[in-house]
Amino acid sequence: MHGRKFLYNRDVWWETLLKLLSLSKLKGPWIHKTTLRYWKTYAEASPLFYDTMSTIHRLKKAGFRIGMVSDSDGTPGMKMKRIRQQPFLKSLEAIVVAGEDTPSVKPSRRPFTLVAERLGLQPRNCVYIGDNPNTDIEGAKGVGMMMILVKRRGSEGGHPDYLARSLSNAAKLLMQNQSVPQQTVFERKLFPIRGPSALGLSSKNLLASRIQRIYGQDPLRP
Numbered sequence: 001m002h003g004r005k006f007l008y009n010r011d012v013w014w015e016t017l018l019k020l021l022s023l024s025k026l027k028g029p030w031i032h033k034t035t036l037r038y039w040k041t042y043a044e045a046s047p048l049f050y051d052t053m054s055t056i057h058r059l060k061k062a063g064f065r066i067g068m069v070s071d072s073d074g075t076p077g078m079k080m081k082r083i084r085q086q087p088f089l090k091s092l093e094a095i096v097v098a099g100e101d102t103p104s105v106k107p108s109r110r111p112f113t114l115v116a117e118r119l120g121l122q123p124r125n126c127v128y129i130g131d132n133p134n135t136d137i138e139g140a141k142g143v144g145m146m147m148i149l150v151k152r153r154g155s156e157g158g159h160p161d162y163l164a165r166s167l168s169n170a171a172k173l174l175m176q177n178q179s180v181p182q183q184t185v186f187e188r189k190l191f192p193i194r195g196p197s198a199l200g201l202s203s204k205n206l207l208a209s210r211i212q213r214i215y216g217q218d219p220l221r222p
Contacts, residue, residue, distance in 0.1 A: 007105070008073025010035040035075055041081050051168040056091050058100050058171055067115045069128075071106055071135070072099035094118035106132075107139035116143070129170050133158035148173065 014031045018024050036117035056066060073079045079097050085088065096102065096118070098111035105111070116123045124144040130136025131150040137158035140147040148170045164170035 003135070007074070010038050025175070026123035032075075037180055039073060039075065039078050039082070040196065041105050043085065048086070048088075049167060049168055053087060055167045055171045056088050060091055061119065064174070065119055065121075066091055067094035067096070067119050068092055069096045069098060069106065069111045069115050069139075074099075076100060107137075107142070109139060109142045112139050112143045112145060116145075129164070129167070134195060 011031055014034060015027060018026055052101065059066065066138075068171075070079055070083065073082070079099075080095070083092075083095060083097075092114050096111045096115045098108065099105040102110040102114055103221045112128065113123060116126050119126070120181070127148060128136065128140035128145040129150060130140065131147045131152055133149060134157065135177065137147055137149060137160050141159075141161075146162075147160045148164050150164050150167065150170060151159065152165070152200060162170075164173060192200045
């Protein structure tokens with residue numbers, strides 16, 4: 001009824017619940033206060049995955065530039081506030097909150113092109129790591145990014161370029177200097193922060209020659 005942009009808006013959730021219970025007359029300022037308390041509790045109960053910081057440090061050391069694309073929480077400014085509280089904040093060179101920095105949330109293509117613009121790169125020279133096959137694959141591949149799907153939560157669907165079972169596995173896939181055998185491309189997935197977000201990874205000098213050393217071919221080309 002409200003569209004994907006309002007999917008994560010908890011104010012709408014509570015109002016919808018009251019309507020279903022025929023209690024709409026109870027609506028008031030307390031609804032938004034409940035939403036703020038919800039996100040505070042959510043953030044406190046959602047630690048980073050164990051390999052997040054070590055992987056980011058490894059990629060930064062290797063010369064990769066890191067940006068993030070994450071859907072809005074539905075409460076303006078809340079997602080950015082949560083990101084700014086994370087220890088990896090200083091490692092991010094670009095952050096796009098889809099639905100706030102852009103008119104639409106993922107899988108709209110605009111969040112993906114915007115993060116590439118903010119990194120000063122062409123989308124085809126970026127690698128996108130995400131864990132939602134319903135939004136990340138279509139959005140990233142739609143603008144020409146290579147897409148690595150972290151298959152951690154058991155979600156199925158879509159056609160990513162590669163699968164990984166953890167964030168560290170995705171980094172290994174990017175950095176190894178030999179062709180990756182088909183059967184060893186990871187089966188189970190990864191993600192940096194819990195919640196509806198993803199990590200876009202790119203390298204300033206992600207030249208075709210390096211890609212060919214890793215994969216034996218240029219996966220950025222159709």
